[in-house]
Amino acid sequence: MRVLPFKIPKPSNSAILFQVDQGVLYNALHHHEEIQISYIKKGTGTLVAGDTVHSFSAGEVIVLGSFQPHVFNSDTADCLMYSVFFSTVSFGDIFLQLEEGKGIADFNAFAKAGFKTSITPEIASLFQHINTAQGMHRLGHFIDLITVLKIKKSISLSTFIYERHISEKDGKRMSAIFDFTLANYRREVHLNDLASLTSMTPHSFCKYFKQRTNKSYFSFLTEVRIAHACSLLEAQQEISIADVADRCGYKTLSHFNKSFKKLMKITPSAYRNKNRL
Numbered sequence: 150m151r152v153l154p155f156k157i158p159k160p161s162n163s164a165i166l167f168q169v170d171q172g173v174l175y176n177a178l179h180h181h182e183e184i185q186i187s188y189i190k191k192g193t194g195t196l197v198a199g200d201t202v203h204s205f206s207a208g209e210v211i212v213l214g215s216f217q218p219h220v221f222n223s224d225t226a227d228c229l230m231y232s233v234f235f236s237t238v239s240f241g242d243i244f245l246q247l248e249e250g251k252g253i254a255d256f257n258a259f260a261k262a263g264f265k266t267s268i269t270p271e272i273a274s275l276f277q278h279i280n281t282a283q284g285m286h287r288l289g290h291f292i293d294l295i296t297v298l299k300i301k302k303s304i305s306l307s308t309f310i311y312e313r314h315i316s317e318k319d320g321k322r323m324s325a326i327f328d329f330t331l332a333n334y335r336r337e338v339h340l341n342d343l344a345s346l347t348s349m350t351p352h353s354f355c356k357y358f359k360q361r362t363n364k365s366y367f368s369f370l371t372e373v374r375i376a377h378a379c380s381l382l383e384a385q386q387e388i389s390i391a392d393v394a395d396r397c398g399y400k401t402l403s404h405f406n407k408s409f410k411k412l413m414k415i416t417p418s419a420y421r422n423k424n425r426l
Contacts, residue, residue, distance in 0.1 A: 163239075164235060164236075164239035164240055164288070165233060165234070165235045165239075165279065165287060165288070165291055166183070166233070166234040166235070167231070167232070167233055167279055167280045168231075168232045168233075168234065169229070169230070169231055169232075170228070170229070170230045170232065171227075171228065171229050171230075172226050172227065172228065173223055173226050173228065174192070174194065174221035174222070174223040174228050174230060177220060177324050177327075177328060178197070178218055178219070178220045178320065178323055178324040178327045178328075179218070179219070179220065179320070179324075180216050180217060180218045180219065180320075181215075181216070181234075182215055182216060182236050182238070183215065183234040183235055183236045184212070184213065184214060184215050184234070184235055184236070184237075184256075184257060184260055185211075185212070185213040185232055185233070185234055186210065186211075186212050186232065186233040186234075186294065186295075186298070187210065187211045187212075187213075187230050187231065187232040187233075188209075188210050188230065188231045188232075188268060188272070188273065188276050189205055189206065189207050189208065189209045189210075189211065189228070189229075189230055190207060190229040190230060190231060191207050191227065191228055191229035192206075192207060192223050192224070192225060192227060192228030192229060192230070193205065193206045193207070193223070193224045193225070193228075193380045193383070193384050194221060194222050194223035194224045194225075194228065194380065195221075195222045195224075195331065195373060195376045195377055195380070196211065196219065196220070196221055196222075196306075196376075197218075197219060197220045197222075197327055197331075197373075198211075198213060198217060198218075198219045198263045198306040198307050199217050199218060199219070199262065199263065199306065199307030199362075200307055200362040200363050200364055200369075201306060201307050201372065202369065202372035202373050202375075202376045203265065203306060203376055204376040204377070204379040204380045204383075205221070205265070206380065206383060206384070208267060208268050209265055209266070209267060209268065210265060210266050210267070210268055210272060210298065211263070211264075211265045211306070212260050212263055212264050212265065212298065212303075212306075213260075213263045213306070214257075214260045214261040214262060214263050214307075215236065215237075215257065215260075215261070217261070217262075217263050217306075217307065218320075218323070219263075220324075220327055220331075222331045224377075224380055224384075231276050231280070233276070233279055233291065233294070235253075235291070237253060237254060237257045240253055252292055252295060252296055252299075253292070253295065255299070256295040256298070256299055259299055262305050262306060262307040263305070263306030263307050264303040264304060264305050264306055265303060265304050265306060266298065266301050266302065266303040266304070269297075269301075271297060272294065272297060272298070272301075275290050275293055275294040275297070276294070278290040279291055279294065319361065322347055323361060325346055325347065326343060326346065326347065326358065326366075329342070329343070329346055330369070330370060330373055331373065334370060334373045334374050334377065334397065334398050335396060335397065335398045336398060337398070337400075338370060338398075340354065340355070340366070343358075343366060354366070371408055371412065372412065374397040374398050374399070374408070375397070375408060375409055375412045375413065377396070377397050378393050378394070378397045378405070378409060378417065379413070379420065381393045381396060381397070382417060382420055382421040382424065383421075383424045386421060386425060390402065390405075390406075390417050390418060390421070393405075393417065394406075394417075405417070
């Protein structure tokens with residue numbers, strides 16, 4: 150199991166790493182110094198980024214800030230994701246202060262809370278060029294990529310920025326909480342379950358979780374359930390909304406509809422129609 154912190158195995162003589170992930174995506178909470186730019190080529194699932202939960206699907210580009218805690222939880226075992234990792238440290242202070250390097254430093258600040266956007270032919274082509282090019286050509290394609298992403302319309306991933314690195318002890322504990330939630334969101338979850346998991350009292354657990362995520366645990370659980378509901382509504386349009394509600398841990402359709410609309414500002418039916426394939 151991967152826990153916080155996680156080190157990207159990047160060659161010491163390279164400022165940029167291109168990585169291909171196939172099958173089941175990362176299954177434990179982690180963070181790393183490198184900024185991550187990922188293109189979801191195939192698959193769907195749930196992304197926890199910082200204090201917020203999102204669904205992800207093919208055709209999206211997801212940017213994660215430096216040291217931003219995150220976990221990808223794929224719905225299937227046939228996902229395909231292309232990722233570019235880079236750290237401003239690799240470029241050096243002198244280069245970042247030059248006119249040519251300012252774009253990299255600016256993007257680092259822009260991406261701190263993370264964001265996601267949709268793929269375009271231009272962005273897809275730049276991913277491919279970064280994968281195959283070498284030396285200055287690769288750097289040029291990389292700068293083109295972050296330049297395009299910075300001005301493209303996007304959705305912020307997190308509601309606040311983590312200013313401190315998370316300790317390994319906290320990382321293991323939060324990873325256990327997130328793993329438990331992602332494995333059990335379909336059933337009724339009780340505070341005693343989480344308290345037992347973290348060796349805390351229910352009150353202490355609630356305080357601990359809110360201090361580290363800026364929200365209550367049950368708000369987080371709702372976000373996980375609704376993120377999965379979004380994936381189901383998009384990918385499995387043949388199943389009824391009542392079935393979606395049941396698969397996401399809701400005992401009644403009315404409760405599901407209310408929770409979905411409160412979080413997404415749209416009804417499940419309207420969301421499905423908007424995203425109909």
